[in-house]
Amino acid sequence: MIRFSALICLLLYAFTLPAQESADQDFWWKRNNLRVIQMNLPAYEAATINADSIVEDLVNFSANTLLINAGGIMAFYPTKLDFHYTNPYMKNNVLGDVVKKCHEKNIRVIVRFDFSRVHESIFKAHPDWCYISPKGERIINTDMYVVSINAPYVQEKAFKIIEEVIDTFPIDGIFLNMPGYQVNNPYEGKYHGIDQNDFDKKRFAEYSGGKTLPTEENKADPLYQQYLEFKKVTVEDWSEKLHKLVKAKNPQIAICTYSDKFVDIIRHESQSMTTLPYWPYSASDNVGNAVNSFPNHVISNASIQQISFQSRYNAVEPQEVQIRLYENIANGSGLDMSMMGDMRGYEDERNYGVFKKVYAFHKKHEPYFGKYKSLAKIAVIAPGAWPNGDPMQEYRGIQLMLREAHIPFDIVEDGQIENLAEKIKNYQLLILPEITYLKPEAIKILKEASANGTNLIATNRSFFDSPEILMQLFGAKIDKKDNDGAGNYLIPDKREIFKSFKGQSMIFWKFNLGMYDLSAADQKFLPILTKGRPGPPEIIGGHEPTGYYAMGIKNHPKSKAIIFPENLGKIYYMHGYQEHKKLLLDAIRYVLPEVSETFLTNAPARIETILKEFTKNTVSNKNKQTSDGLILHLINLTGFSGNTYFEPLPVFDLDFKIKSDKKPQKVFTLTDEKPVKFTWTNGVVNLKINKLEDFNSIVIE
Known part of the structure; x- marks a missing residue:
């Protein structure tokens, strides 16, 4: 039985949605049509962000989902909890205004929590909540201290913070950044070791029948193998508690993070690489892995703008971002990008044209994306x-x-x-x-x-x-x-x-x-x-x-x-x-x-070809299982040189032989919406694409 308060929340929430969607859709994220823009806000930007300009930019870029800071490391709203450090630059109602005005434009809002760290003031009051290494060291970033997952802050206080946000704002989802056990300082590239916090020691002893927490990561050590199982069990236990809390409050709030248990949206990341060779198939790799390994989840693979943690204000090349976004679409994810701050006064706007183009393309042709079956x-x-x-x-x-x-x-x-x-x-x-x-x-x-x-x-x-x-x-x-x-x-x-x-x-x-x-x-x-x-x-x-x-x-x-x-x-x-x-x-x-019977082409090696069976992704088709045809995505990687990305070269006269038991009614391209001549003989569709620029999708209905 759904709790009465949760039922009321769900009914109120339904009135905020478009009528057709609230009537026909079970859970909003199940459409798998996400176009996410994440604004990772530095503390100081809370003083200058403006709800109207944020929403204007989201609409201009065809986004349908905003991911924005709420709490954890610091509150971006007027919290009443004394263990939740408040951003000193925070304006009183800016998060509320952002949520309200996004909803007026049918844009969903997922709020970001990071419970990996607490402010120095919280640490001084509760040092027992925080990580301590085998050498007695803390993991510190300026005035932020890494916490211990088994200590009261994560096990109790984090839920209070999430509950406060849900009770204060009609949010559509929560995103958990850096969940789980912390043994590294990734921002400085330093390993510190297995957490020796007293709460971790006590819980591991309870789990293992009195054994002592290991101090070294040695895969040959049976004690360390038991510790790995302990970590998995405790993380899943926390995730289950979170799931119960959130869904009791409102079943229509999506839970999003990097794991799969008790999660609605699995998030992954395409990041820049610091070593050669670069990997231009990052998004295909991430999405292809997740959609096939976790077929009951929605996948959202984020194109991370920053070059590195040390170079956050410099974005990767536009051509690399373009490949990532097209690979997302082709493999069955929506679109997702993560940037530092909001879009106004951004330090590196070179990718804006790519975002605008690809997001608008996805919005225009949404029925042909997100509902795929592999061949x-x-x-x-x-x-x-x-x-x-x-x-x-x-x-x-x-x-x-x-x-x-x-x-x-x-x-x-x-x-x-x-x-x-x-x-x-x-x-x-x-x-x-x-x-x-x-x-x-x-x-x-x-x-x-x-x-x-x-x-x-x-x-x-x-x-x-x-x-x-x-x-x-x-x-x-x-x-x-x-x-x-x-x-x-x-x-x-x-x-x-x-x-x-x-x-x-x-x-x-x-x-x-x-x-x-x-x-x-x-x-x-x-x-x-x-x-x-x-x-x-x-x-x-x-x-x-x-x-x-x-x-x-x-x-x-x-x-x-x-x-x-x-x-x-x-x-x-x-x-x-x-x-x-x-x-x-x-x-x-x-x-x-x-092996060549399903698909044969003369396309060069640097043309990525992704063939899927599709069902039109519309609200009325949500339960339809039968196919509407095939879709062939072509991603032009000829601009990738191995250690940089240039504009792709146009490629001409591409031939394809595609196995199809049924004769197509029509074949056309999504990019220019033009018909493609084809023949169908002995269960094989033969077609030619005269010219490929950066990307195209060929629909075989």
Whole structure:
């Protein structure tokens, strides 16, 4: 039963919405048509912001959702709570005016909370609420102190702050910034260690049966593994409490943050990179991962304007932002951007033209976005939602090969396999790039998928800690997991498989090249040669067979499982030599020769192609499951040079062959709304695009 007060709130809220939407829509965010602008306000801007100018800018930029500061680190409204530090620049009713005037223009307002820090005055009154490192250090940014998640501020006072805001303003959503455990000072790039606050110690002892909180992050330590589970349980417990509080107040308030449990909108971020190579597929990666891993959630991937925490007032290049926004649309997210301050007097306005163009495009053609179904028969398993290090490079390299070859694929997070069993079993091929650990439930699903006909490709150190799985699925046994492959060569020996190596008999290697016993595999490929003799040209040579192979295939009754015990993805991600991409593509075509049947094109590698089945995203279609056709998104990345972004070059005469069981009634482009000539023969649509500028969407109804 809904509490009476919550019911009253919901009825009052419904009167503030457009009549059709309040009647037909269950929850406003479920339309998946977000066009968010986040104004991350520095304290001093609270003195100058103006509700009328904010709303005018939002309307001018076709935004339908504002994300703006409310509380946590400091209150941007007149709080009555003595433990909630008030922004000294705050004007009394500015947040109320912003919410009221946004609603007058049918713009939703999500308010931002950050409970990771408290002001020095709060710290001095309650030092026991705050983080303390194993060395006795605090994490401090000027006069803000990092708190402990298990201390009273987060466990009790944060809920009071949220409750006060909900009771004061008719908000549409709350966004939680920096939730969870804090061990780093990200603004200064410094690691401090596991929080040793007394409240953390006490709660971990209760959870673990009296054990002492670990002081070091050692994955080999069973105590640390138990601590990781403890963190997960306690964060989810807090999230559940928040969910109950908010939904009791008003079920129409959306909860948005970076996790998935007890959340309505999962937020992700496309950020600038500080190391090369840059990753132009950031938004496709983030959204593709989230929409397939959490199909019951709405995803909002934010284009972060700032170059870095140290360079907040300088924005990334407009061409990079343009790619991010178009990739959001193409993969099933709405639009989202985050900037410092409001839009007036902004220090770097170069991206304004891009925002205005893409947001207006999304608004005009809204029915063709946000209600998609994938056609991919291949899935890449992602090493988490925020991968880093070697697994990230391996994962991105595999993605890069597929995207450049225009092979449709989904992304599924490794931790979600057990929750998506039927989805996983329906893929024809799963690629596991350095997936070193899976839960037993996930491994069971992989085995079942393999038995039912799903092919597997694993690379580098995948399953290194599960020798029985390596043997059962791949017929592989590790002799040497870590081995510097610089100087070694591979031989693409079986030309019935390796058809792409005309004129080449040896393939150089770099990075990890595992030495695996593949004697239990049914086929062994790519003999590994020794490093040979280094030195001047007169003495080089001496590359002899090692007896090891860089690829093995295990035949199962209905499928094949391939293992590449080397950094196949990383070497391509870092260096981009085509020969390494060809190894994977030839292997895919060997186990899945029908891979080109769904989609074939002559488009250059730097044209990103994303094909989806769509249902028109209208209020009246909210429960419709049948398809209205196909939509092909083309994103022009030719302006990306590897370390900067230029305007994309126009591309001409693009041909496409797209599998479609039904004959299209019409084909047209969204960008210029012109018909496209096509033929339909033997279940295949043939069409040509004469010219591609920066982006286009081809609708096949």
